[in-house]
Amino acid sequence: MKITKCTGEGQGSCKRCSDKGKWNRVWSCFLYKIEGYEGCYCSDCVKEIQKQEENNNERAENLH
Numbered sequence: 001m002k003i004t005k006c007t008g009e010g011q012g013s014c015k016r017c018s019d020k021g022k023w024n025r026v027w028s029c030f031l032y033k034i035e036g037y038e039g040c041y042c043s044d045c046v047k048e049i050q051k052q053e054e055n056n057n058e059r060a061e062n063l064h
Contacts, residue, residue: 015039
């Protein structure tokens with residue numbers, strides 16, 4: 001999973017927080033893009049998405 005900082009100036013919002021109905025205006029330099037995901041995400045959501053991906057990978061390995 002490739003994670004890079006979002007580019008741009010000013011403020012933006014985390015897509016995952018927005019989808020959950022949380023207010024989330026942050027400076028663009030504190031948002032991240034995740035390869036394979038649309039939009040930018042805050043550091044907390046990046047950590048949660050990484051955990052979800054790890055759990056999904058472990059489940060997939062256990063099926064084989």
